[in-house]
Amino acid sequence: MHDLADTRRANAAQAADSLDIAALQARYVSGALTPTALVEDLLARIATRGDDHVWIDRLGRDELLQYARRLQDQGPAGKPLYGIPFAIKDNFDLAGRPTTAACPAFAYTARASAAVVERLIAAGAILIGKTNLDQFATGLSGTRSPYGAPSCVFHPRYISGGSSSGSAVAVAAGLVSFALGSDTAGSGRVPAAFNNIIGLKPTRGLLSTRGMVPACRSLDCVSIFALTASDAFAVLQVTAGFDAADPFSRNPKPAATWREVAGYRFGVPRAGQLQFFGDKEAEQRFAEMLLLIERLGGTLVEIDFAPFQDTAALLYEGPWIAERYAAIRDFFDADPDALHPITRQVVEGGLRPSAADVFGGYYRLKELRRAVEPVWQAMDVLMTPTAGRQYTIAEVLADPVRLNTALGYYTNFVNLLDLAAIAVPAGLQSDGLSFGVTLSAPAWQDTALCAIGDALHRAQDLPLGGLRYRLADTPRLVPAAAADGFIRIAVCGAHMSGLPLNHQLTERGGRRVRGCRTTAQYRLFALPGGPPQRPGLVRAETGKAIEVEVWELPAAAVGGFIAGIPAPLSIGTIALEDGEQVKGFLCEAHAVAAATEITELGGWRRYLAGQHAA
Numbered sequence: 001m002h003d004l005a006d007t008r009r010a011n012a013a014q015a016a017d018s019l020d021i022a023a024l025q026a027r028y029v030s031g032a033l034t035p036t037a038l039v040e041d042l043l044a045r046i047a048t049r050g051d052d053h054v055w056i057d058r059l060g061r062d063e064l065l066q067y068a069r070r071l072q073d074q075g076p077a078g079k080p081l082y083g084i085p086f087a088i089k090d091n092f093d094l095a096g097r098p099t100t101a102a103c104p105a106f107a108y109t110a111r112a113s114a115a116v117v118e119r120l121i122a123a124g125a126i127l128i129g130k131t132n133l134d135q136f137a138t139g140l141s142g143t144r145s146p147y148g149a150p151s152c153v154f155h156p157r158y159i160s161g162g163s164s165s166g167s168a169v170a171v172a173a174g175l176v177s178f179a180l181g182s183d184t185a186g187s188g189r190v191p192a193a194f195n196n197i198i199g200l201k202p203t204r205g206l207l208s209t210r211g212m213v214p215a216c217r218s219l220d221c222v223s224i225f226a227l228t229a230s231d232a233f234a235v236l237q238v239t240a241g242f243d244a245a246d247p248f249s250r251n252p253k254p255a256a257t258w259r260e261v262a263g264y265r266f267g268v269p270r271a272g273q274l275q276f277f278g279d280k281e282a283e284q285r286f287a288e289m290l291l292l293i294e295r296l297g298g299t300l301v302e303i304d305f306a307p308f309q310d311t312a313a314l315l316y317e318g319p320w321i322a323e324r325y326a327a328i329r330d331f332f333d334a335d336p337d338a339l340h341p342i343t344r345q346v347v348e349g350g351l352r353p354s355a356a357d358v359f360g361g362y363y364r365l366k367e368l369r370r371a372v373e374p375v376w377q378a379m380d381v382l383m384t385p386t387a388g389r390q391y392t393i394a395e396v397l398a399d400p401v402r403l404n405t406a407l408g409y410y411t412n413f414v415n416l417l418d419l420a421a422i423a424v425p426a427g428l429q430s431d432g433l434s435f436g437v438t439l440s441a442p443a444w445q446d447t448a449l450c451a452i453g454d455a456l457h458r459a460q461d462l463p464l465g466g467l468r469y470r471l472a473d474t475p476r477l478v479p480a481a482a483a484d485g486f487i488r489i490a491v492c493g494a495h496m497s498g499l500p501l502n503h504q505l506t507e508r509g510g511r512r513v514r515g516c517r518t519t520a521q522y523r524l525f526a527l528p529g530g531p532p533q534r535p536g537l538v539r540a541e542t543g544k545a546i547e548v549e550v551w552e553l554p555a556a557a558v559g560g561f562i563a564g565i566p567a568p569l570s571i572g573t574i575a576l577e578d579g580e581q582v583k584g585f586l587c588e589a590h591a592v593a594a595a596t597e598i599t600e601l602g603g604w605r606r607y608l609a610g611q612h613a614a
Contacts, residue, residue, distance in 0.1 A: 017041070018469040019177040021084055021231045028076065028083055035068035035083040035126060042085055042128060045175055053148030054166040054175070056090040056100055058129030071124060079124025081238060087170045087179040089163075090130040091137055091213040092117055101213045102135040102145040105338035106331055114211025115246065116180060116222050116239045123238045128176055131166025135343040136328060137182050137215040139163050140190045140387075140407040141396045144340045149393055152194045153466030154432045157392045161191030161407070163215075164223065168195045171225045172465030178226040178235050184215045185315055186386075186411025188223025189423035193386035193436025197465050198453065199423035200224040200232040203443040204415060205250030207236075208243035216315075216323040217248065219415040227464040229422065229454035230477045236446060253444045260514040261455050262297025263497060267379030269305035277406050279389040285427045285435040286385050292459055293383070297515075301379045307371040308382075312412035314368075316346075316405070318353075319361040320416075325350025342400045365416060372417060376442060381452060384410040386423045386436040410438060418443045422453040425462055451477055451514075486552040488513065489561075490574045490584030492524070493535040493604045496549045500532040504564065508557035517545040517602075519575045525587065525595035526607060527568075533611075535604045536568070536587030536595055545577055547603030548584065567591075 017023070017033075027033035043061055068083075076082035088094065091101045093110035094117060100107040113121070121127060134144040142165030143149040150160040153172040160169050164181025168191030171179050181188045183201040192199025200223060207222040214220055222239070226232040243249040268290065276283040290300055314320060325332065325347050336344055353361075387407050396403050414421050421440040428434055437456075439449050454477040463470050494501040497512060523543045525536040537546060553561060562571055568591035574584035598607045 018227075018464065018467070018473070019085065019174055020227045020464060020469070020474045021081070021177055021234055022475045023473075024084060024177065025082075033083075035071045036065055038083060038085065039064045039068045039126065042175060049173065049175070051148075052169070052173075053132055053145075053150045054169050054173070056102065056130050056132050056147050056166070057097055059127065064126070064128070068126060071126070076124065080234070081120060082124035083126060084124070084178070085126045085128050085176045086120060087128050087131050087167055087176045088114075088117055089133050089137075089167050089179070089181045091133060091182055092130070092180060093211040094127065094130065097130070099130075099213060101137070102133050102147060103338060103340075104146065105335060106328070110211070112211065115208035115243050117211065119239050119241075120235075128170075131164075131170055131179065133165055133167075133181075134163035134187070135340045136213070136324070136347070137163040137184060137187055138324060138343050138346050140186050140404050140411070141391070141400070142191065143393055143396050143400070144342050146340065151393065152390070152433070153196070154434060157394070158390055158433060159194065159393050159396055161194040161387070161390075163187040164191050164225070168192055168197060168199070168225050171195070171227060172197050172467075174465065174467045178224060178231055181223040181225055182209075182212060182215065183221045183223040184219050184415060186408050186414070188221070188225070189411055189421060189438055190387050190407055192225055192423040193425075193438075194390050194434060195465060196425045196428070196434035196436075196462065198224075198226045198229050198232045198425070198457070199386075200226070200229075200236065200446070200450065201414065201421040201423075202236060202240065202446050203250070203252075203420045204418060205248055206252060206444075206446060207239050208241070208246040208249050210243055210246040210249075214327040216320055217327060218323060219320070220248075221415060228471060228474050229424070229450045229457055230475060232422070233447070233450040233454075233477055236450070240446075260296075260516075261293060261452060262515050263512055264380045264452070265299045265301050265378065266293050267301050267303040267375065267382045269308075269384060270302055273305040273309070274385070275388045275406075275409055276385070277389040281429045281431075282385065282389055282435050285429065286437065289383070289426045289437050289456070292456065296455065296459060303375050303379060303382070307368050307375070308413045308417070309409075311365065311368045311372075311416050312408065314361055314365060314416060315408075315412045316349075318364070319358040321346070322350040322353045322358065345401075369417060380441065381449070382419075382440040384438055384440070386410060386438045390433050414440055420444070420446045420449055422449040424453040424457050425460070426456075427460060427462070485555055487555050487558050488550055488552055488582040489558075489571070490518075490548040490550050490576070490582050492537050492546060492548045492585055494532045495551075495585075496604065504561065505551050505553065508553055508561055510551045510553045510557075513550040513552055515547065515549050517547055517577045519577050520545045521575070522546045523592075523597065523599045524601070524604070525592045525597050525599075527587070527591065527595045533608075534569070535598070535607070536592050537574075537585060538587050538589055538592055539572075544599050544602060546599070547605065548574070548576070550576075550582055
């Protein structure tokens with residue numbers, strides 16, 4: 001295994017150009033890059049790292065170049081991920097290639113590619129190869145593989161996290177732009193935290209698992225590793241969708257498209273329920289993230305974490321362990337000695353539960369789901385550490401079961417409770433290792449979590465993965481369109497949160513999307529009359545960016561809302577500083593002749609604050 005200096009030199013050599021999706025797309029558009037040139041660059045980066053235990057099966061140079069040339073001939077039209085390199089965990093099928101699930105004796109040649117892999121290739125992405133994993137996706141450390149243990153990108157002595165170990169390291173080391181993993185107990189989140197990248201665990205069934213070797217089929221999710229939340233969201237948009245051939249696929253449900261931290265309630269476990277397993281610096285990093293949330297306008301809510309912990313215990317201590325055995329039953333019964341010793345020990349546990357135990361576990365899970373319902377009434381998002389502590393490879397090999405349990409303390413409950421989650425970088429420690437937090441929310445809040453994760457990520461001055469590029473050099477997450485059946489309206493005065501007319505939105509089922517500003521082509525006035533006091537927003541050639549809130553109203557409620565708007569106000573189209581255009585309050589120009597201009601204050605709230613101070 002190479003030493004720390006070798007690791008840093010390799011990482012520096014691989015950082016010739018950033019692989020975030022926006023950077024690659026810009027270079028393709030300018031003509032500075034072609035898919036064939038990218039492939040040659042990536043092969044050089046991979047060769048520089050040497051035997052890093054990241055890969056199980058890589059496509060050959062000739063095969064990659066042939067595909068890249070064909071892609072160039074076709075051009076980028078209709079291919080949203082044109083020329084973007086990716087990797088897949090080796091429990092996903094790729095037509096004509098072996099699928100091993102990190103068990104050579106289990107390997108078979110796939111007849112067809114996994115559904116999500118097909119979607120990505122159709123979108124123009126370039127598959128580089130298949131990555132290492134904890135055998136049969138059983139483990140959170142990345143050490144349970146006959147193909148070796150990848151280390152985290154920051155230090156060769158420390159675990160990469162698992163089970164999607166190779167996928168996370170491939171992204172963090174700058175070998176691919178994104179990678180697919182699987183996540184049953186935290187496999188798509190823990191490696192993200194240990195390698196300073198984003199790990200998106202979508203709602204169960206949002207991405208098809210057809211063509212993926214199962215771990216616990218009723219809980220398995222396809223996960224996405226990326227350098228930024230924007231990149232993870234771009235991949236999600238391509239891969240999400242109902243698959244009638246997958247019995248576990250689900251039709252998405254409409255959900256709020258939250259856009260920022262301000263105005264949302266972040267649930268945090270009580271102090272006595274937080275565990276950092278002796279890592280005082282990780283505890284400090286988490287405390288700093290709580291302060292960051294408050295600084296960005298979020299509200300912290302202390303919650304009882306006990307029902308989440310009790311749910312987590314069901315995954316390995318309850319009858320769900322039988323599902324791991326069921327996933328590979330025929331192979332295990334025929335050749336149990338082919339398994340890694342710890343994997344075999346875990347899977348053998350699935351022989352013990354009876355059918356009655358399975359029903360008992362199901363009933364207990366239903367009780368726990370009901371127990372967490374009131375907790376969700378008090379919060380919008382649950383925030384926890386992704387893992388309390390990162391261990392060395394030697395520590396995990398010496399005590400594999402107990403330390404694996406510790407790694408899953410904040411992750412094992414998520415799929416059992418049907419939550420979506422995103423792991424977000426939360427700072428680098430003095431020893432050079434990375435720390436991360438996870439945001440969880442009820443099913444179908446995937447877009448919201450990407451947006452909030454992006455906001456928290458960008459509020460820190462962090463590098464991308466283990467590379468020299470920084471997040472500040474990448475574009476922000478593109479605003480999502482309004483949910484089906486909703487219309488967005490920008491408000492700039494008494495309809496804003498906490499102000500006298502806000503109830504006219506909430507009573508009609510309105511939901512706050514975000515706070516932001518207009519472009520710099522608006523003037524703001526305090527109109528005479530009231531109560532309540534009202535502002536007038538006027539479009540002008542020269543003006544200033546004005547603070548607004550964007551709300552979504554059910555389309556059926558918009559007519560009644562507009563009917564109650566008094567002159568001289570009306571609804572027009574407002575341009576926001578990030579490029580989105582929404583409906584919003586504008587004022588007839590003649591009405592501002594007798595009004596007080598307050599444009600320089602930049603918003604109605606600052607005007608009201610001045611009035612109160614006076």
